[in-house]
Amino acid sequence: MTDSAGMPYGHPRLVLKNISKAFGAVQALTNVDFEVLPGEVMGLVGDNGAGKSTLIKIMAGAYAPDTGEIFVEGTKVNLTSPQEANHQGIETVYQDLALCDNLDVVKNMYLGREARQGFLLKDAEMERRTLEVLKVLNVRIPSVRVPVAGLSGGQRQCIAVAKTILRNPKVVLLDEPTAALGVVQTRQVLNLILRLKEQGLSVVVISHNLRDVFEVVDRVTVMRLGRRAGVFDIKSTTQEKIIGAITGAEFGPSTVPAPAPSAFEIGPA
Numbered sequence: 001m002t003d004s005a006g007m008p009y010g011h012p013r014l015v016l017k018n019i020s021k022a023f024g025a026v027q028a029l030t031n032v033d034f035e036v037l038p039g040e041v042m043g044l045v046g047d048n049g050a051g052k053s054t055l056i057k058i059m060a061g062a063y064a065p066d067t068g069e070i071f072v073e074g075t076k077v078n079l080t081s082p083q084e085a086n087h088q089g090i091e092t093v094y095q096d097l098a099l100c101d102n103l104d105v106v107k108n109m110y111l112g113r114e115a116r117q118g119f120l121l122k123d124a125e126m127e128r129r130t131l132e133v134l135k136v137l138n139v140r141i142p143s144v145r146v147p148v149a150g151l152s153g154g155q156r157q158c159i160a161v162a163k164t165i166l167r168n169p170k171v172v173l174l175d176e177p178t179a180a181l182g183v184v185q186t187r188q189v190l191n192l193i194l195r196l197k198e199q200g201l202s203v204v205v206i207s208h209n210l211r212d213v214f215e216v217v218d219r220v221t222v223m224r225l226g227r228r229a230g231v232f233d234i235k236s237t238t239q240e241k242i243i244g245a246i247t248g249a250e251f252g253p254s255t256v257p258a259p260a261p262s263a264f265e266i267g268p269a
């Protein structure tokens with residue numbers, strides 16, 4: 001477990017403080033602190049409904065929090081929209097990927113970008129950049145001119161992640177990137193996450209698969225019932241400890257509502 005206030009890892013790239021979010025009567029997040037450091041892969045785990053996706057969407061500018069503050073490299077930001085989050089260097093890949101099946105890889109990589117930049121990039125230039133990015137990330141596909149419908153799930157996931165790199169982000173958020181993938185495809189995506197880390201990016205990855213988590217993350221944040229139940233350094237923890245934090249095993253059955261601040265609770269950020 002590491003203390004965010006102690007900052008043994010240097011200056012955090014993205015910090016969330018005291019984030020709460022309700023949907024009507026449902027309190028999805030309560031006073032959540034979160035941080036990810038430069039070049040760090042941070043896992044985000046928790047049971048269904050624990051608040052993981054809601055937290056990611058707040059970092060992505062898709063939801064406005066009811067309370068709390070967000071800092072990018074120490075500067076307070078107001079993520080009023082996904083575009084503003086992109087502008088702050090935060091890119092997100094959701095599970096539904098938002099790729100266009102009938103378009104080829106190059107067109108998908110640049111989809112929605114040319115217009116916003118106010119000019120049309122030349123096709124050859126887009127292809128060159130696409131090949132470059134895929135090479136850096138070690139993503140192998142048969143051709144960048146095939147429609148993405150013809151790619152495997154893992155290849156599609158890799159394209160969706162590679163697409164975020166075109167904007168030179170500081171932080172990449174991945175919501176369940178391996179959920180629908182087989183063994184080989186999962187391996188491809190896990191390798192890609194490590195390539196992003198090598199590039200100095202910060203990665204936040206939601207996963208239900210603790211084996212995957214243990215392979216690629218540096219630390220893991222555990223969510224439980226809308227609260228942060230703990231932050232663990234992956235090298236000095238075990239799957240049992242993390243499952244204990246996910247289920248609240250030390251505080252009785254997970255049906256107990258709103259646990260008191262727990263032994264997992266980290267000091268104030």
Ligand SMILES: Nc1ncnc2c1ncn2[C@@H]1O[C@H](COP(=O)(O)OP(=O)(O)OP(=O)(O)O)[C@@H](O)[C@H]1O
Nearest residue numbers: 023026027028046047048049050051052053054055
């Ligand atoms: N748009 C919404 N409207 C109403 N309630 C929502 C909305 N989004 C999330 N919630 C509720 O907030 C809580 C947290 O949901 P969230 O999707 O963040 O959980 P999660 O940890 O991502 O779960 P899962 O592992 O199932 O994806 C749940 O009780 C959920 O029903």
Ligand SMILES: [Mg+2]
Nearest residue numbers: 052053054175
């Ligand atoms: Mg979710």
